[in-house]
Amino acid sequence: MKIIVLIKQVPESQATRMDEATGTLIREAASSVINPLDLHAIECALLIKEAAKEKCEIICLSMGPPAATKVLREAMALGVDHGVLLSDRAFAGSDTWCTAFTLAAAVKKLGLPDLILCGERATDGETGQTGPAMGAFLDLPVISFVSSIEQIAGGWRARRMLEDGYETVEIDGPALACVLKEAAVPRLPTLQGKRLSRAKDIDVMSAQDLGVSQDDTGLKASPTRVVKIFRPSHLKKCEKLPAMDPAQAEKAVDRVVCLLKEKGLI
Amino acid sequence: MSPKAVWILAEQREGKVADVSYELITRGRELANQRGTDLCAVILGDNLSDAELQTLIDRGCDRVLHASAPELRHFLPEPYDKCLQALIVKEQPEILIAAATSTGRTVMPCVAGALRAGLTADCTGLQIEADSGNLLQTRPAAGGNIMATIKTPERRPQMATVRPHSTRPAPSSTGRTGRIDRWLPPADLLKSRVRRVDFTPAAETQAIQDADVVIAVGRGFKKADNVELARKLANVLNGAVGASREAVDRGWLPYPAQVGLSGKTVSPKLYIAVGVSGTVQHLAGMQTSETIIAINSDSEAPIFNYAEIGLCGDLFTLLPMLTAKIAAAKQS
Numbered sequence: 222m223k224i225i226v227l228i229k230q231v232p233e234s235q236a237t238r239m240d241e242a243t244g245t246l247i248r249e250a251a252s253s254v255i256n257p258l259d260l261h262a263i264e265c266a267l268l269i270k271e272a273a274k275e276k277c278e279i280i281c282l283s284m285g286p287p288a289a290t291k292v293l294r295e296a297m298a299l300g301v302d303h304g305v306l307l308s309d310r311a312f313a314g315s316d317t318w319c320t321a322f323t324l325a326a327a328v329k330k331l332g333l334p335d336l337i338l339c340g341e342r343a344t345d346g347e348t349g350q351t352g353p354a355m356g357a358f359l360d361l362p363v364i365s366f367v368s369s370i371e372q373i374a375g376g377w378r379a380r381r382m383l384e385d386g387y388e389t390v391e392i393d394g395p396a397l398a399c400v401l402k403e404a405a406v407p408r409l410p411t412l413q414g415k416r417l418s419r420a421k422d423i424d425v426m427s428a429q430d431l432g433v434s435q436d437d438t439g440l441k442a443s444p445t446r447v448v449k450i451f452r453p454s455h456l457k458k459c460e461k462l463p464a465m466d467p468a469q470a471e472k473a474v475d476r477v478v479c480l481l482k483e484k485g486l487i
Numbered sequence: 488m489s490p491k492a493v494w495i496l497a498e499q500r501e502g503k504v505a506d507v508s509y510e511l512i513t514r515g516r517e518l519a520n521q522r523g524t525d526l527c528a529v530i531l532g533d534n535l536s537d538a539e540l541q542t543l544i545d546r547g548c549d550r551v552l553h554a555s556a557p558e559l560r561h562f563l564p565e566p567y568d569k570c571l572q573a574l575i576v577k578e579q580p581e582i583l584i585a586a587a588t589s590t591g592r593t594v595m596p597c598v599a600g601a602l603r604a605g606l607t608a609d610c611t612g613l614q615i616e617a618d619s620g621n622l623l624q625t626r627p628a629a630g631g632n633i634m635a636t637i638k639t640p641e642r643r644p645q646m647a648t649v650r651p652h653s654t655r656p657a658p659s660s661t662g663r664t665g666r667i668d669r670w671l672p673p674a675d676l677l678k679s680r681v682r683r684v685d686f687t688p689a690a691e692t693q694a695i696q697d698a699d700v701v702i703a704v705g706r707g708f709k710k711a712d713n714v715e716l717a718r719k720l721a722n723v724l725n726g727a728v729g730a731s732r733e734a735v736d737r738g739w740l741p742y743p744a745q746v747g748l749s750g751k752t753v754s755p756k757l758y759i760a761v762g763v764s765g766t767v768q769h770l771a772g773m774q775t776s777e778t779i780i781a782i783n784s785d786s787e788a789p790i791f792n793y794a795e796i797g798l799c800g801d802l803f804t805l806l807p808m809l810t811a812k813i814a815a816a817k818q819s
């Protein structure tokens with residue numbers, strides 16, 4: 222059995238910068254980490270491997286700058302067998318369509334696995350589109366919002382979190398699953414894992430290695446363009462009422478009740 | 488010739504049009520008017536009634552296109568993807584917007600992937616660019632710190648998912664007319680390697696996204712037992728209890744109750760944020776609420792910048808007092 226986990230390096234801090242000229246996120250920020258949700262995807266893969274009767278290989282695949290080898294190494298310290306990094310200037314500025322296309326090309330090179338896992342979304346782009354879009358290029362059923370997944374005879378059983386409840390689905394054959402944080406609690410790397418990970422190789426693949434042309438990857442090939450970036454503003458004028466002592470509290474609460482009545486809320 | 492139509496992907500549950508569809512009509516109608524074209528709702532399901540489909544016309548659509556088959560009764564990734572693709576290829580809409588729901592967020596990327604269309608996630612603003620006629624799609628980015636406006640200059644359709652509850656549902660008006668088309672997809676589009684085997688409805692009595700009143704629990708509650716104080720207030724207001732991520736991470740409330748960037752977006756009539764500081768990530772999920780009230784002991788908490796009334800004090804005193812006074816006001 223083979224499982225490919227897609228991981229992404231994201232800035233550790235929330236203060237992500239954007240390149241105002243091209244309108245893309247600046248990704249090579251000072252310190253990067255594995256996208257938090259991807260850790261849950263890695264954990265799912267490890268649990269499936271541990272439960273499997275057959276031999277199982279886990280590959281982590283990432284697209285990013287050369288520095289993204291760091292997050293692949295972190296994944297291998299957790300028990301992932303191989304790391305593959307897609308890195309090429311030609312990929313820069315890819316939107317979700319181009320990113321999904323490029324990752325899918327790599328999956329085809331590596332050989333279609335039994336399962337592709339990814340986090341539901343990344344904390345920087347926050348689109349949640351790259352995973353599902355790959356389904357289109359690989360002809361795999363997309364199982365999104367997965368809160369648990371296990372192997373069954375001939376395929377997979379997954380639980381999905383929907384707006385109004387939980388749905389269980391069964392899938393025949395290979396699938397692509399996008400997991401939520403409920404799916405598994407990530408383990409911590411062990412010292413031995415860290416040591417082993419340093420000895421493992423990370424394959425780096427370029428656009429040429431993948432046979433992906435400039436017409437299909439990078440900023441120019443991307444269907445979408447960022448045209449403007451601005452700071453949101455929803456500031457309201459707040460009637461701030463001190464309510465520290467009992468008398469103030471009483472008055473303030475009365476004011477709220479009065480407002481709720483005015484608005485017909487009670 | 489007027490431009491090609493604007494489409495919305497309406498949703499249904501158990502044969503009834505889901506409310507989020509009416510929010511899409513609000514968005515879609517505006518865009519269709521700006522473009523001088525028709526608004527068409529596409530809806531996948533199993534033989535919805537004419538009366539149900541007519542509600543989409545009553546609320547502003549010019550046409551309803553219903554793909555109908557037993558396999559489309561519930562969302563299944565492959566038939567939904569294939570049927571929607573087939574309709575787009577046949578009719579070539581200029582714009583397609585869907586709700587950023589579990590359905591929309593799954594099927595739209597698949598369709599956009601296959602058709603090489605541009606797709607923007609989780610938009611909170613949609614507009615037509617005056618000279619080019621392109622769709623301008625605005626969404627929060629970088630953890631809600633920044634808003635980005637995105638367009639798809641060449642590829643068609645221009646596709647976007649829209650945050651649920653980021654706008655009001657279109658009102659119904661009687662006497663509107665429109666065309667209802669039913670389409671029975673061929674069997675090869677309905678094949679599925681995925682089977683739905685079970686469904687368990689959510690435990691929370693009222694989903695926060697459907698509630699008129701939401702009481703939000705933040706880290707200020709200190710421990711799980713204290714959440715009861717929020718439930719009591721929610722009870723007298725017929726509301727639901729939501730939570731910040733801090734409260735969810737501590738296990739005080741389940742993840743479906745989380746409001747914010749990585750949780751749900753709500754837009755209730757009344758949002759009472761209690762012991763919630765008001766980080767950008769939390770605000771991203773609630774700032775379109777009609778009336779916001781904040782209770783926080785820190786008079787500098789950012790949440791106060793977004794509230795209509797803010798009470799600077801201890802929630803453990805204020806919450807029971809507020810609950811009692813509202814109950815009393817309702818009595819009289």
Ligand SMILES: Cc1cc2nc3c(=O)[nH]c(=O)nc-3n(C[C@H](O)[C@H](O)[C@H](O)COP(=O)(O)OP(=O)(O)OC[C@H]3O[C@@H](n4cnc5c(N)ncnc54)[C@H](O)[C@@H]3O)c2cc1C
Pocket residue numbers: 235344630704705706707708730731732733734745746747748749750751761762763764765766768769772782783784785788800801802803
């Ligand atoms: C990528 C990303 C996504 C995120 N997504 C979300 C999301 O979806 N939703 C979300 O909420 N957060 C999200 N966060 C986390 C967010 O940054 C904050 O950590 C979180 O919102 C803070 O929750 P809080 O307001 O409950 O806690 P705090 O910020 O710790 O605030 C607690 C507040 O309680 C007040 N308080 C304490 N005691 C009392 C008392 N006795 N009476 C009254 N007030 C009191 C304090 O003054 C303080 O303002 C996300 C973060 C990241 C990086």
